[in-house]
Amino acid sequence: MEDNQTSKENEIIDIKKGYQSHLIHNDKEIFESEMERVFGRCWLFLTHECAIPDYGDYVTTRMGLDEVIVVRQKDNSIKAFLNVCRHRGARICATEAGNTRGFVCNYHGWSYGADGSLQSVPFEEAVYKNRLDKCSHGLYEVPCIESYHGFVYGCLDADAPDFKKYLGDFAWYLDIWMEESGGMELIGPPARCFIHANWKVPSENFVGDAYHVGWTHTSALRSGQSVFAPLAGNTQLPPEGAGLQITTKNGHGLGVLFDAYAGVHGAEMIEEMMAWGMAKHAEIEKKLGEKRGRLYKSHLNGTIFPNNSFLTGSAVFKVWQPHSPTKTEVFTWAMVEKDMPAELKDKISKSVQRTFGIAGYWESEDNDNMESETHMASGTVTRKLKLNSQMGLGGDYQDPDYPGVIGESAIGETSYRGYYRFYNDLINSDSWQEVNDRSSNWITDLTGNK
Ligand code: FES
Numbered sequence: 001m002e003d004n005q006t007s008k009e010n011e012i013i014d015i016k017k018g019y020q021s022h023l024i025h026n027d028k029e030i031f032e033s034e035m036e037r038v039f040g041r042c043w044l045f046l047t048h049e050c051a052i053p054d055y056g057d058y059v060t061t062r063m064g065l066d067e068v069i070v071v072r073q074k075d076n077s078i079k080a081f082l083n084v085c086r087h088r089g090a091r092i093c094a095t096e097a098g099n100t101r102g103f104v105c106n107y108h109g110w111s112y113g114a115d116g117s118l119q120s121v122p123f124e125e126a127v128y129k130n131r132l133d134k135c136s137h138g139l140y141e142v143p144c145i146e147s148y149h150g151f152v153y154g155c156l157d158a159d160a161p162d163f164k165k166y167l168g169d170f171a172w173y174l175d176i177w178m179e180e181s182g183g184m185e186l187i188g189p190p191a192r193c194f195i196h197a198n199w200k201v202p203s204e205n206f207v208g209d210a211y212h213v214g215w216t217h218t219s220a221l222r223s224g225q226s227v228f229a230p231l232a233g234n235t236q237l238p239p240e241g242a243g244l245q246i247t248t249k250n251g252h253g254l255g256v257l258f259d260a261y262a263g264v265h266g267a268e269m270i271e272e273m274m275a276w277g278m279a280k281h282a283e284i285e286k287k288l289g290e291k292r293g294r295l296y297k298s299h300l301n302g303t304i305f306p307n308n309s310f311l312t313g314s315a316v317f318k319v320w321q322p323h324s325p326t327k328t329e330v331f332t333w334a335m336v337e338k339d340m341p342a343e344l345k346d347k348i349s350k351s352v353q354r355t356f357g358i359a360g361y362w363e364s365e366d367n368d369n370m371e372s373e374t375h376m377a378s379g380t381v382t383r384k385l386k387l388n389s390q391m392g393l394g395g396d397y398q399d400p401d402y403p404g405v406i407g408e409s410a411i412g413e414t415s416y417r418g419y420y421r422f423y424n425d426l427i428n429s430d431s432w433q434e435v436n437d438r439s440s441n442w443i444t445d446l447t448g449n450k
């Protein structure tokens with residue numbers, strides 16, 4: 001077999017050489033393993049606290065293939081339950097959001113409280129003769145829920161590390177905009193649509209693909225005239241020192257383009273966005289120092305492993321929900337700073353719809369690539385070929401100013417490699433303990449001898 005091919009029997013991820021098998025984007029067996037070992041184990045974004053402020057407020061979403069209901073409790077805590085009746089397994093809640101004191105099953109009428117407890121069963125005494133143990137038939141509760149600066153994440157594996165530990169070094173970056181900015185909120189409900197693509201294709205794109213921007217997005221760059229417009233048509237690279245790539249132990253990664261706070265917003269938004277970003281930056285820099293403070297006014301593209309992506313500045317917040325190896329449901333919110341004036345929030349929300357909404361002019365350019373990369377992996381020979389993520393391989397290093405492993409330029413595939421390094425450990429491990437053991441040399445795995 002040639003060096004540019006791989007087989008299912010061999011490793012699907014080659015970290016040291018920077019290859020992944022094309023199989024990973026269109027294979028039933030791999031997808032099933034991902035649902036167990038990635039989505040069954042990792043922390044997944046559920047909602048933002050601002051979407052469910054009051055007792056009984058709920059949203060429905062997904063954790064891998066499992067549908068869940070996320071509900072604000074009487075004591076202000078948040079719980080999540082599988083959206084399934086414990087009688088014969090019908091869906092409990094068919095709506096995307098609302099407020100309720102409980103959920104009644106459509107099939108036979110079992111009803112559950114907002115806390116998930118089974119409260120009443122039609123004709124219980126007559127048909128069950130009081131022999132039904134209601135206490136053990138409450139809704140199945142997601143064992144781990146945490147709110148991180150208002151962003152609510154859940155995990156189906158009780159043995160998982162807590163969320164902060166799961167983030168590791170990545171928290172240093174997230175906290176800049178999630179906390180130090182004064183806090184964020186999401187403008188919902190999220191736009192929801194399907195793409196015929198594997199969930200990892202957009203996740204890996206957001207984690208670290210600055211390479212495609214000047215080419216794939218030529219049209220969006222020319223028509224929108226955002227601060228990135230000079231890259232249109234690959235007429236130039238970002239100058240040296242214009243950005244960074246960062247990856248961390250558990251696969252979370254990001255790319256930075258310095259001082260580009262206005263992101264993909266069109267020309268009509270640049271002045272107002274930059275004025276807002278620069279004014280707040282002056283305060284943040286005093287507290288965080290020059291290097292870390294600068295990241296607030298920069299543009300960050302990133303993915304919180306496995307499927308939660310964001311573009312700061314551009315104000316885009318995404319979840320890529322897997323439905324099958326070739327079908328992904330995309331959730332898109334506009335992400336705004338809490339203390340922004342309502343008028344600016346509204347402008348940003350509309351701009352996010354224009355750029356990265358369902359028919360956004362940036363989004364539609366990406367989707368064509370996402371779908372073709374997925375579709376091509378159905379080819380009998382094609383699927384055995386390798387995908388290449390070697391850009392910058394050998395140049396990744398540690399930097400005293402930035403946690404994690406850093407890529408040597410603004411454009412590279414450092415975060416792809418970090419993402420798939422961790423993915424490989426998850427897929428090949430039977431437990432979190434084993435994942436951690438496998439990941440113990442993650443820095444040298446990525447940097448070689450550096
Ligand atoms: S399946 Fe829900 S009440 Fe029977």
Ligand SMILES: [Fe+2]
Pocket residue numbers: 212213216217362366
């Ligand atoms: Fe893109």
